[in-house]
Amino acid sequence: MAPSSNSSNSLYEFVVRDGNGVKGLVDSGLSEVPERYIQPPEEQINKLESSPCDMQPIDLSKLNGPEHDKVVDEIVGAAETLGFFQVVNHVVPVELLESLKEAAHTFFNLPPGKKAVYRAGVSPSPKVKYGTSFVPEKEKALEWKDYISMVYICDEDALQYWPNQCKEAALEYLKLSSKLVKQLVEILVGKLGVELDDSKIESLLGMKMVNMNYYPECPNPELTVGVGRHSDMGTITVLLQDGIGGLYVKVEEDNDAENGEWLEIPPIPGALVINIGDTLQILSNGKYKSAEHRVRTTSTQSRVSVPVFTVPLASERIGPLPEVVKKDGLARYKEVVWQDYMNNFFGNAHAGKKSLDFVKINSAKLE
Numbered sequence: 001m002a003p004s005s006n007s008s009n010s011l012y013e014f015v016v017r018d019g020n021g022v023k024g025l026v027d028s029g030l031s032e033v034p035e036r037y038i039q040p041p042e043e044q045i046n047k048l049e050s051s052p053c054d055m056q057p058i059d060l061s062k063l064n065g066p067e068h069d070k071v072v073d074e075i076v077g078a079a080e081t082l083g084f085f086q087v088v089n090h091v092v093p094v095e096l097l098e099s100l101k102e103a104a105h106t107f108f109n110l111p112p113g114k115k116a117v118y119r120a121g122v123s124p125s126p127k128v129k130y131g132t133s134f135v136p137e138k139e140k141a142l143e144w145k146d147y148i149s150m151v152y153i154c155d156e157d158a159l160q161y162w163p164n165q166c167k168e169a170a171l172e173y174l175k176l177s178s179k180l181v182k183q184l185v186e187i188l189v190g191k192l193g194v195e196l197d198d199s200k201i202e203s204l205l206g207m208k209m210v211n212m213n214y215y216p217e218c219p220n221p222e223l224t225v226g227v228g229r230h231s232d233m234g235t236i237t238v239l240l241q242d243g244i245g246g247l248y249v250k251v252e253e254d255n256d257a258e259n260g261e262w263l264e265i266p267p268i269p270g271a272l273v274i275n276i277g278d279t280l281q282i283l284s285n286g287k288y289k290s291a292e293h294r295v296r297t298t299s300t301q302s303r304v305s306v307p308v309f310t311v312p313l314a315s316e317r318i319g320p321l322p323e324v325v326k327k328d329g330l331a332r333y334k335e336v337v338w339q340d341y342m343n344n345f346f347g348n349a350h351a352g353k354k355s356l357d358f359v360k361i362n363s364a365k366l367e
């Protein structure tokens, strides 16, 4: 039953606690967004104030030919500037991308009770979690998004606990994306002039998680956000978006991180979106940019996206690589045990690139 009164408490209980999600709210019939979803004006997304990102997708098949160095430069250049780029001719078959989008719709179209069994605390596995918004208990305004997240332990675990509607596609995608991430990280770390042995790389890429995000159609997209401004905490995120659009990235300005322009990452059939996360910004001592991004909703159609997050092992100590600090003459971030960084990340609502403040040194001087 949808909340009968308009009280914020009953809405919260219906959407968050009982696991109906935003989808349940929309399905109960809704002509305008409830108060609890209205963002403060500075967080609302005005479509007219951004332009499409015109960066051409990077053709990864060319890494194996005479244009190898040029492609490496394109990857490094994008990581140093926007922190976002798209890739085509990658390892993930286009048919698998189509199956993933379908699987996401199939899962979120299940009756609420079938999804709610995966809520935190009742889910058959602590590695599988269905939820809504980001950290609802910390947010003044909730995000217009439901999600299921699946942390990879091993194939048997995935096939036993991940939802039937999406487990095969999600597992295959996670494995292929992991190859892509490793290849990109090796290129980016290599260009820092650092050689990391295989076990160090494996620890930096030690935890992998695939999410399916579902943004139901929204009666007032101009008042809400699908996902608020944030950066991802990991090394590199591989993201599949569908054809709806609405993913925006902020262009960092050297002296004014607060006021950069927003670019929309246009959907390109068959492409994957790649974005640099906080881990790589820290490791590179700020050379690679963890991209601030956010998602707008639309009034006409639901949107799905499927990110694969790759983050260091919880026990790993993460800080700027010593060779880079030596070259730069100073460390811009302090070293942190990755579990502490994650606790801070998931303990706060999305707030742009604030997550990096946790490790920043001399924050006044840096963006």
Ligand SMILES: O=C(O)CCC(=O)C(=O)O
Pocket: 211, 213, 227, 232, 239, 241, 247, 293, 294, 295, 304, 305, 307
């Ligand atoms: O839906 C999208 O396009 C992006 C989602 C996102 O930024 C995230 O899940 O971290």
Ligand SMILES: [Fe+2]
Pocket: 230, 231, 232, 293
């Ligand atoms: Fe993100």
